[in-house]
Amino acid sequence: MKNSDINSALKWCSRSRTRNVSSVSYYSTTTTTAATTEDRFRDGKMRTLYRRILPNLHSASIVPVLDQWIEEGQKVNRFDLVGIINDLRHYKRYNHALEVCMWMSDKRYYPITHTDIANRLDLISKVHGIKQAENYFNDIPIELKVAEVYSALLNCYAYAKQVVEAEVIMQQMKDLGFTITAMPYNVMLNLYYQTENREKIDSLMREMDEKGILCNKFTYSIWLSSYVADANMTGIDNVLTRMSSDSEVTIDWLTYSVAANGYIKAGLVEKSFAMLKKSEELLLTAKNLSTAFECLLTQYAATGKKEEVLRLWEHFKMKHEVYNKGYLSMITSLLKLDDIGSAEKIFEEWEFKKAKYDIRIPNALIGGYCRRGLLGQAKTLVDRVISENEKPNAKTxxxxxxxxxxxxxxxxxxxxxxxxxxxAEPPQKPSKDNLVACLEFLKRKGNVEEAEEIIRLLKYKGFSVHEVSATDVENDKRRVIKNRKLLKDMKGQRDGRK
Incomplete structure (x- = not known):
């Protein structure tokens, strides 16, 4: 391999990464079902149909299952078919949900409703893209283009992050005189948040006030999250004050938790601590108690208050079951506080509990050891992982x-x-910074063969755009397997000497 090839790999490593939008927001426009169990079906036979559909979700189409059901002389009812569609949407089986939608009207001749059209628009957008959804919308008879249908198209544009097109639909809804509730405004607010159009959020909030459109919990959530993302302390304070004075809105643990993130980001430790205390007071109201607990652990750690992390841990586990993610959050929090001794004790507590093995938990401690140069202890922990018949993964x-x-x-x-x-398995990727450091090192040493091995392995795993021969891939694969066997043999020799 020439140095130019190594330089090309280094250039690939240095390509700029796509910048992700902040994930502080806790508002989502995704529709979810209130119940996703079989128990809600009105017709017991429809429950049987649902059970037939489930094993076929790996198939390209579930229409043959539906057709066979009818051929057997069975009947279907609209209510339960809609329930099946909602379940499929909930589990992101959008293609199959669209098939049931189409089958209802095309083969069962159920009259299509505004809600059916809205659902179909959303599913077409997710399965076939926004252009197909636009074509479908354009073909809808004018008398069926009600506010619900326009709102569905608005959601499609928001999902695709097409700001201009969403703004056009929003204006059309206003021009047509539709009664607009907070929901379309929430869609636009969330779109502006996701696309970092922060200035438009305040403008839209003023418009809601002027038109007397009442804010709901989601409206406040997006507004608060936008100020948190910008570390705008005045904005955060104003939203919390307004929420507190709004009798129609109940502030929950997550509201104070999100606000705490903003104060932490601004370095206002005491204000963030006050928010976390308020959040903790509302902990038992959380729909997912474990998630709330894990979140607060890491936030207390971010304020640097180790005593609060330890207090919350002991208090919570006395009354509630702590799952793997809780142990992971605790170990991670203690490592952030540079208390590796306490992290080791929590790890030993987890091992003693004999919970379902989760490689992320030893990985967290291994990462702590490696960052501190305690590489011998990290190797010992890897040996313990292997002794549990588990395999170190790419993160290890x-x-x-x-x-x-x-x-x-x-x-x-x-x-x-x-x-x-x-x-490594997708979506895992090797760190580009690490890759650059290693390739630069090999380049300086003139070790072209080893650099070539790394680049071919990258190609084999699909991490490079260049072509590679099958022979080279297999040679490198065998070489790495041989190295792994040598490491295993060395471990066996060490064990035999003990």
């Missing part, structure tokens, strides 16, 4: 790669990087 080796680089052991980082690439 990523921690080692990072640790070796941080502590100037690049030759060992190269070996860890190869292991990381070899076991």
């Amino acid at each position: 080796w990523n921690h080692f790669t990072t640790g070796y680089i941080m502590h100037n052991q690049i030759d060992k980082a190269v070996e860890a990087l190869k292991e990381e690439i070899f076991v």
Whole structure:
């Protein structure tokens, strides 16, 4: 391999990453079902149909299942078919949900309603794209183009993050004189938040006030999240004050938790701490208690108050079951507070509990060891993982790669990087920073063969755009497997000496 090939790989590593929109917001326009169990079916036979559909969700189409049901002389009712559609949507089986939608009107001749049209618009957009949804909308008779249908198209544009098109539909709804509730405004607010059009959020909020459109919980949530993303303390305070004075809105634990994020971001520790205390007081009202607990643990850690992390941990586990994610949050929090000793104790507590094995938990401690240069302890923990008949994953080796680089052991980082690439599965990707460090090291050493091995492994795993021969891939694959066997044999020898 020429140096130009290595330079090309380095150039690939340095490509700018797509910047993600902040994930502070806790509002979603996604429609969910209130009940997704079989128990809600009115017709017991429809429950049987639903059970037939479920095993076929891996198939390209479920229409044959529906057709066979009718051929057997069975009947279907509209209410339960809509329930099946909603379940399929809930589990993001949009293609199959659209099939049931089409089958209802095309083969069962159920008259199509405004709600059916709105659902179909949404599903067409998700399955076939926004252009197909536009074509469907244009073909809808004018008398059926009611506010619900326009709102559905608005949601489609928002889902596709097409701001201009969404604004046009919103204006058309106003021009047509539709009674507009908070929902379309929430869609636009969330779209502006997701696309970082922060200035338009305040403008839209003023418009709602001028038109007397009442805010709901979601409206406030998006508004608050936008101020948190910008670390706008005045804005956060104003939203909380307004929510407190709105008798129609109940502030929950998450509201105060999101506000706390804003104060943490601004470095206002005491204000964030006050918000977390208010959030904790409302903890038992959370729909998912474990998630709320895990969130507060990490936020208390972010304020630097270790005593609060330990207090909440002990208080919660006395009364409630702590699951794997709770242990992971606790270990991560303690590592952020640089208390590796307490993190080790929590890990041992988790091991003693004999919960379902979760590689993320030892990985968290391995990462803590590697960042601190305690690479021997990290290796010992990997041995414990293997002794539980578990396998280190890409994240495990990523921690080692990072640790070796941080502590100037690049030759060992190269070996860890190869292991990381070899076991990586989508959507996992090797760290570009680590990859650059290792390739630069090999380039300086003139070790072209090893650089070539890394780049071919990248290609084999689909992380590069260049072509690679099958022979090269298999050679590298066998080489890594051989290295892994040597490591295993060395471990066996060490165990035999004990």
